[in-house]
Amino acid sequence: MSGKAEKTVFVCQSCGSQSPKWLGRCPDCSNWNSLVEETRSYARPGLGPWDDGSLGAEAPQPLREISTQAEQRFTTGVLELDRVLGGGVVPGSAVLIGGDPGIGKSTLLLQTLHALSQDGALALYISGEESARQIKMRGERLGVGDSRVQILAETALENIFKTLKTLKPRFLAIDSIQTIFSGDLSSAPGSVSQVRETAGRLILWAKKTVTSLFLVGHVTKEGLLAGPRVLEHMVDTVLYFEGERGHSYRILRAVKNRFGSTNEIGVFEMKDAGLAEIQDPSSLFLAERPCDVSGSVVVPSLEGTRPILVELQALVSPSNFGVPRRTSMGVDANRVSLLLAVLEKKAGLPISGQDIFVNVAGGVRLEEPAVDLGIAAALASSFLDRPIPSNTIIFGEVGLTGEVRGVSQADIRVKEAGKLGFTRCLLPRNNLEKLPVKPTLELIGISSLQDCLGILF
Ligand code: TYD
Numbered sequence: 252m253s254g255k256a257e258k259t260v261f262v263c264q265s266c267g268s269q270s271p272k273w274l275g276r277c278p279d280c281s282n283w284n285s286l287v288e289e290t291r292s293y294a295r296p297g298l299g300p301w302d303d304g305s306l307g308a309e310a311p312q313p314l315r316e317i318s319t320q321a322e323q324r325f326t327t328g329v330l331e332l333d334r335v336l337g338g339g340v341v342p343g344s345a346v347l348i349g350g351d352p353g354i355g356k357s358t359l360l361l362q363t364l365h366a367l368s369q370d371g372a373l374a375l376y377i378s379g380e381e382s383a384r385q386i387k388m389r390g391e392r393l394g395v396g397d398s399r400v401q402i403l404a405e406t407a408l409e410n411i412f413k414t415l416k417t418l419k420p421r422f423l424a425i426d427s428i429q430t431i432f433s434g435d436l437s438s439a440p441g442s443v444s445q446v447r448e449t450a451g452r453l454i455l456w457a458k459k460t461v462t463s464l465f466l467v468g469h470v471t472k473e474g475l476l477a478g479p480r481v482l483e484h485m486v487d488t489v490l491y492f493e494g495e496r497g498h499s500y501r502i503l504r505a506v507k508n509r510f511g512s513t514n515e516i517g518v519f520e521m522k523d524a525g526l527a528e529i530q531d532p533s534s535l536f537l538a539e540r541p542c543d544v545s546g547s548v549v550v551p552s553l554e555g556t557r558p559i560l561v562e563l564q565a566l567v568s569p570s571n572f573g574v575p576r577r578t579s580m581g582v583d584a585n586r587v588s589l590l591l592a593v594l595e596k597k598a599g600l601p602i603s604g605q606d607i608f609v610n611v612a613g614g615v616r617l618e619e620p621a622v623d624l625g626i627a628a629a630l631a632s633s634f635l636d637r638p639i640p641s642n643t644i645i646f647g648e649v650g651l652t653g654e655v656r657g658v659s660q661a662d663i664r665v666k667e668a669g670k671l672g673f674t675r676c677l678l679p680r681n682n683l684e685k686l687p688v689k690p691t692l693e694l695i696g697i698s699s700l701q702d703c704l705g706i707l708f
Pocket residue numbers: 350351352353354355356357358359389392393521522523524525526
């Protein structure tokens with residue numbers, strides 16, 4: 252690297268901000284102890300020294316003359332992934348897939364690239380973590396051992412570009428971006444400057460050659476993508492692959508998507524032969540539901556355009572200590588506290604001195620206010636030790652005065668419940684009045700939490 256300007260800078264490993272001297276706290280993102288010294292030689296912008304300029308610079312053109320033809324999509328062959336991407340992969344787009352180690356990112360990508368290469372398109376899988384043999388073994392386990400997907404075990408960005416230039420793949424996966432390094436920078440692989448630089452150049456390559464790029468990103472203990480946050484800004488789509496340890500379900504969630512909606516989820520099950528798509532998640536999440544026990548209720552939650560019925564469980568038991576315990580998994584703890592206060596004050600249940608546990612079965616996370624009424628009903632059911640009939644589903648948003656408000660797309664929720672054999676539905680009165688078609692279920696309109704408890708218990 253002789254001849255280039257070299258200089259030591261201190262780079263914040265969490266936000267990428269630079270400082271000429273060491274500081275205990277990053278002035279930009281206020282993180283403590285995040286500055287690391289890096290010798291930085293300034294790489295020239297663009298793809299790097301191996302960019303011979305053949306990609307050329309483009310001239311601007313009027314908006315009305317730009318064709319959207321290029322915005323066709325390739326279906327990946329993995330239906331749940333297509334759904335989350337917004338209908339397939341867009342050529343020239345960059346997709347970042349984040350998730351804990353061992354969750355199944357490499358498995359998902361290998362399965363996807365295999366499916367994409369089925370009709371002859373060139374797909375290249377570059378791994379910086381596993382050898383070609385290891386990937387072959389995984390492929391055999393997945394039943395795609397004879398796949399056309401090109402495999403390359405490589406971590407040097409310069410070598411990767413050499414391969415890209417000769418091979419010109421249509422689909423490219425980098426597993427993971429934290430292992431790739433550019434010789435232009437002296438910092439270690441995985442450091443903020445390396446991640447930003449290597450990802451930046453790969454994304455530029457993808458845009459210019461209309462290659463679809465998948466990047467795997469590691470997740471830190473705090474649940475953030477390791478490396479700079481800027482990585483999330485650079486790509487078109489950020490997907491998180493989540494799942495609970497000990498559960499075989501995996502949920503793929505879009506947190507950013509320039510080509511589609513961000514509230515779609517994809518549901519998979521990790522099996523012996525790889526990831527299997529779950530197209531009917533409701534029946535999976537309800538498979539092990541106990542019937543007619545107190546504290547259990549089924550709620551229809553809307554994930555993107557798809558309703559998913561899940562079981563909510565609550566356990567209310569007398570507290571042995573001064574301060575009662577509150578634990579909630581899968582639902583917002585603040586929401587539970589609020590509902591407890593409403594139950595105590597408006598419905599007259601002396602519940603706030605009790606230990607409270609709330610859990611969503613199957614490791615799903617519910618973020619919609621439409622599940623409020625379900626949570627409150629489950630809490631009351633456990634407190635009173637009176638089961639909610641297992642043919643009943645409940646939804647509605649609960650306000651601070653105990654009123655039950657209408658929620659969006661009630662008809663879809665009711666329809667899904669009917670499909671899965673539920674015969675009674677408690678829903679906000681407001682929704683009941685506006686329901687376009689009367690379904691086969693018995694519908695009961697609810698206008699307050701007291702109403703709901705009166706009907707149930
Ligand atoms: P992997 O894709 O390597 O995860 P990541 O790339 O996100 O770190 O998945 C590894 C886990 O998945 C491992 O615990 C084994 C399990 N697995 C299966 O259960 N079945 C399979 O067919 C495969 C390939 C992996």
